[in-house]
Amino acid sequence: MKKQKNKLDEAVKALQNDTIATGPPKEVLDATLQKLKGGAPEKAGESITIAERIKASKRLIQFGASAVIIIVVGLILIGVLAEPEVQEVTEVAREREVVEAEGIAETTEPDLDVAAERLATRLQEELESIEEFFAAGDVVSLIAMLNEGMYESKTAAANYLGKIGDSRAITALEELSLRYGDDEASNPFVQAIKQINARVQAEEMKLAEQSTDIIQAQPAAQKKVSAETRIISEQKNIHGWLMDPAGNPVAGTIQLGGLTAATEEDGSFTIAEPDYKEQNSFVGQALSAQGDLGSFFVWSRGNDINNAEIIVEPLASTTGVVVDANTEPVTDFELKISIFSKERLTLQSIIEEEPWKSQSYADGSFDINSIPTGVDLRLAIEKPGYKTGIDLDGLSAGENLDLGQITLEPTEEPGQDTQWNCSIEGFVINENNEPLAGAKINTGPVGERRFETETDAEGWYRLTGLPKDVEIKMFAFAEGYGHNPFTYKCSEPNNTADIQIFPPAYDWYDKLAPPLFVERWFNTAPIMLEELAGQVVLLHVGANLKERPEEIQEFKELSETYAESPLVFIAIHERARDITEDDIQQLVEENDINFPFGIDQQSDVVTDMLLPKSRPQDQNLVRPARRDLRAAGATYSIYEVKANRAYYLIDKNGLLRSSPTQTNLGEWIEYLLNE
Amino acid sequence: MIDWQLIVDKHGQSVWQTAYRLLGTHSESADCFQETFICALEVSKRQRVWNFSALLVSLATSRAIDRLRQRFRDSKFREEAVDLVFVPTKGPGPVEQLQVQELAGWLRRSLTQLQPQEAQVFCLRFLNGMSYRRIAKELGITTGTTGVLLHRARSKLQDFLEAT
Numbered sequence: 001m002k003k004q005k006n007k008l009d010e011a012v013k014a015l016q017n018d019t020i021a022t023g024p025p026k027e028v029l030d031a032t033l034q035k036l037k038g039g040a041p042e043k044a045g046e047s048i049t050i051a052e053r054i055k056a057s058k059r060l061i062q063f064g065a066s067a068v069i070i071i072v073v074g075l076i077l078i079g080v081l082a083e084p085e086v087q088e089v090t091e092v093a094r095e096r097e098v099v100e101a102e103g104i105a106e107t108t109e110p111d112l113d114v115a116a117e118r119l120a121t122r123l124q125e126e127l128e129s130i131e132e133f134f135a136a137g138d139v140v141s142l143i144a145m146l147n148e149g150m151y152e153s154k155t156a157a158a159n160y161l162g163k164i165g166d167s168r169a170i171t172a173l174e175e176l177s178l179r180y181g182d183d184e185a186s187n188p189f190v191q192a193i194k195q196i197n198a199r200v201q202a203e204e205m206k207l208a209e210q211s212t213d214i215i216q217a218q219p220a221a222q223k224k225v226s227a228e229t230r231i232i233s234e235q236k237n238i239h240g241w242l243m244d245p246a247g248n249p250v251a252g253t254i255q256l257g258g259l260t261a262a263t264e265e266d267g268s269f270t271i272a273e274p275d276y277k278e279q280n281s282f283v284g285q286a287l288s289a290q291g292d293l294g295s296f297f298v299w300s301r302g303n304d305i306n307n308a309e310i311i312v313e314p315l316a317s318t319t320g321v322v323v324d325a326n327t328e329p330v331t332d333f334e335l336k337i338s339i340f341s342k343e344r345l346t347l348q349s350i351i352e353e354e355p356w357k358s359q360s361y362a363d364g365s366f367d368i369n370s371i372p373t374g375v376d377l378r379l380a381i382e383k384p385g386y387k388t389g390i391d392l393d394g395l396s397a398g399e400n401l402d403l404g405q406i407t408l409e410p411t412e413e414p415g416q417d418t419q420w421n422c423s424i425e426g427f428v429i430n431e432n433n434e435p436l437a438g439a440k441i442n443t444g445p446v447g448e449r450r451f452e453t454e455t456d457a458e459g460w461y462r463l464t465g466l467p468k469d470v471e472i473k474m475f476a477f478a479e480g481y482g483h484n485p486f487t488y489k490c491s492e493p494n495n496t497a498d499i500q501i502f503p504p505a506y507d508w509y510d511k512l513a514p515p516l517f518v519e520r521w522f523n524t525a526p527i528m529l530e531e532l533a534g535q536v537v538l539l540h541v542g543a544n545l546k547e548r549p550e551e552i553q554e555f556k557e558l559s560e561t562y563a564e565s566p567l568v569f570i571a572i573h574e575r576a577r578d579i580t581e582d583d584i585q586q587l588v589e590e591n592d593i594n595f596p597f598g599i600d601q602q603s604d605v606v607t608d609m610l611l612p613k614s615r616p617q618d619q620n621l622v623r624p625a626r627r628d629l630r631a632a633g634a635t636y637s638i639y640e641v642k643a644n645r646a647y648y649l650i651d652k653n654g655l656l657r658s659s660p661t662q663t664n665l666g667e668w669i670e671y672l673l674n675e
Numbered sequence: 676m677i678d679w680q681l682i683v684d685k686h687g688q689s690v691w692q693t694a695y696r697l698l699g700t701h702s703e704s705a706d707c708f709q710e711t712f713i714c715a716l717e718v719s720k721r722q723r724v725w726n727f728s729a730l731l732v733s734l735a736t737s738r739a740i741d742r743l744r745q746r747f748r749d750s751k752f753r754e755e756a757v758d759l760v761f762v763p764t765k766g767p768g769p770v771e772q773l774q775v776q777e778l779a780g781w782l783r784r785s786l787t788q789l790q791p792q793e794a795q796v797f798c799l800r801f802l803n804g805m806s807y808r809r810i811a812k813e814l815g816i817t818t819g820t821t822g823v824l825l826h827r828a829r830s831k832l833q834d835f836l837e838a839t
Contacts, residue, residue, distance in 0.1 A: 007778075007836055008829070008832055008833055008836055010778055011778040011779065011781060011782040011832075011836075012782065012801050012802070014775045014776070014778040014779040014782070015696055015697075015778075015779045015782050015783070015802060016696065016801075016802055017775070023687050023688035023691050023692075024687050024688070024690075024691035024704075024705070024708055025701075025705070028691075028705040028708055028709070029683060029687060031705075031709060032683060032687075032708060032709045032712050032713075033679060033680060033683055035709060035712070035713055036679040036683070036712055036713070036716055037679065121722065122722065122723065125722065125723065126723075129725055132812075243807070245822075245826075246822040246823070246825075246826055247807045247818050247819060247821055247822030247825070248819075248822065307806060307808060307809075309806045309807065309808070526688075608775065
């Protein structure tokens with residue numbers, strides 16, 4: 001059953017991913033707009049039931065018209081036209097793309113039932129919307145309703161605005177109160193204004209009282225405190241519901257951004273929006289009061305704070321047996337679950353109190369219960385001198401994941417008795433098994449030391465004095481091949497290992513180039529590589545206007561050099577925390593960038609497109625792994641950027657042909673242009 | 676007057692993606708795209724539209740499901756009709772790619788075997804990430820019904836999976 005469930009999720013995911021990053025092609029857009037502007041659709045009749053209904057109702061009208069009905073409708077019309085605000089479109093209304101009272105204009109059709117029904121439907125819809133706005137605290141929409149709604153809607157909106165007590169509504173209410181009545185007591189708009197004023201006054205008093213208290217206690221701190229009060233009052237609240245997968249409300253608690261809030265009995269909750277600072281998203285946790293349902297969820301900046309829906313699912317559990325290298329059971333280990341994300345820059349959470357409970361036994365087995373799901377989790381098993389980490393990505397709601405036998409690995413640090421007598425030598429070779437001269441090989445910190453060397457003219461390297469039996473982090477770097485991290489462990493004093501490195505995106509060579517995942521294009525309509533068939537494309541991925549503006553300058557100069565050639569230049573800015581889209585927009589304009597320039601999408605978009613990380617290994621041949629998802633972006637990840645100035649050439653048939661270096665770029669361009 | 680240019684600019688991408696995701700072919704997506712907007716035009720003549728995004732996505736979904744049903748009713752249609760131009764957007768190696776495509780194809784076919792409303796709710800929730808409340812509002816049903824339809828759709832799909 002579990003397998004099937006996962007399969008269904010996989011299918012959904014497959015379909016979700018089976019889409020393209022960009023919007024509709026231009027010709028489709030143009031054709032659609034033309035039809036929309038032209039009014040009556042050509043083939044609407046066959047496909048649109050609503051259109052049919054309209055036609056049908058018109059036919060009915062032609063047959064069923066009668067003098068009495070005309071008179072009655074006439075009276076209704078007079079009533080409607082007496083409502084002077086109908087034709088006015090406020091700015092708020094325009095923003096909400098509100099359709100201006102067309103339903104009413106159609107009442108000229110002499111059919112009482114249809115007209116009355118329309119009015120009734122419209123009123124009902126408006127009233128429903130008003131309730132929703134009130135529930136959501138959407139003052140702006142309520143004010144829009146004051147301006148545009150039918151009279152009943154206006155009074156309902158006024159009533160709710162009075163309850164909310166937001167002073168922004170006063171202007172609109174005053175206008176209405178003047179228009180609709182002399183009798184102050186029965187004028188709903190006057191009542192609403194009074195309510196708002198009372199509420200605003202009460203709040204001012206409360207604030208004043210608070211600051212008086214503070215002044216009495218700590219006169220010197222007065223200024224600081226009132227500034228803080230202001231900030232707190234600006235912070236927004238998130239309103240939402242906790243519900244189970246079937247949509248039933250669930251009572252429980254929510255934790256987000258270090259705060260905890262309990263829900264009402266109907267599952268509704270209010271919690272302060274986290275202070276984002278530099279982060280864009282937070283991991284929150286929700287648990288039902290009964291302690292049987294829960295989930296982790298990611299709250300991102302820009303989520304709808306009025307309609308948050310948190311779905312809690314049955315909690316999961318996991319079991320396993322911990323053994324050492326000789327498969328003897330290990331005891332006295334520590335178990336830690338952490339929230340783990342490939343977009344590690346964006347997620348962070350504070351779990352006030354861990355919901356799960358772990359238990360370990362003398363035979364090395366353990367079980368952990370009550371684990372909420374919803375984000376990627378990682379389990380760390382630790383013991384002094386040992387540490388093993390396991391991804392819990394197989395853990396789904398309500399399931400028990402058996403991890404089986406887990407071997408606890410010693411943490412690899414050179415110690416007192418480490419022998420520093422190990423050497424490695426060999427060739428550094430490229431994808432075609434050709435030796436690379438001048439390639440750099442270096443290690444990460446080994447104890448307190450680092451090692452580095454460079455290949456000679458034959459492509460041969462040699463490192464000596466390395467620690468034996470310790471896993472060493474190493475990097476191979478060559479121009480056009482970027483940085484290639486790998487690990488190596490010497491077990492003999494003398495070792496030979498050839499290191500084979502591949503250019504970025506090598507696995508895509510001679511295949512259709514991966515699509516561009518672009519969040520926003522700054523100076524052009526969205527571009528799809530498919531549209532550029534017949535032209536050679538030079539793509540620059542991982543640009544950064546703030547940190548490396550000189551790169552873009554070079555790229556721009558290059559584009560000017562080739563201005564006359566059928567060569568398309570496209571650059572994609574990496575995702576970075578310290579630069580916003582608007583900053584980039586401004587820099588694009590300042591730098592007068594005239595080739596298509598966009599910003600990368602979140603990298604998890606391409607999670608399923610990446611090839612397995614490790615490459616097939618041969619004896620005595622070290623092949624550094626493919627790059628994993630990178631926070632710098634989806635395009636960045638799929639094009640496997642491994643160094644700055646990452647250029648890619650796509651040929652006239654849309655195939656990715658090369659990731660050229662500065663040295664062979666010109667040659668490649670000429671070659672592809674002449675193909 | 677409604678500024679259709681603005682609406683098409685703003686929501687074109689999500690409508691296109693909704694259609695393309697379900698249909699998988701360029702030409703059918705293009706037709707579905709047009710139908711969706713024309714249908715929205717008709718709706719907007721009848722009633723005031725508060726949320727174009729939700730309306731358009733749900734129209735696009737129902738139109739796309741209609742087309743899918745038609746497609747699978749026509750037995751001559753085979754999965755190969757899916758545009759090959761866009762294939763590289765889908766998967767890594769040829770084998771994985773094929774698996775992913777197979778799964779996607781299976782789900783498309785299975786969606787046509789559900790009740791139209793079940794399929795629509797399923798798509799809106801799981802493919803477009805719409806909230807229960809929004810779906811309920813767009814389809815004129817209660818959130819409870821949304822939950823039920825969703826549950827029914829899931830268990831039916833589950834059964835289809837077991838049967839294959």
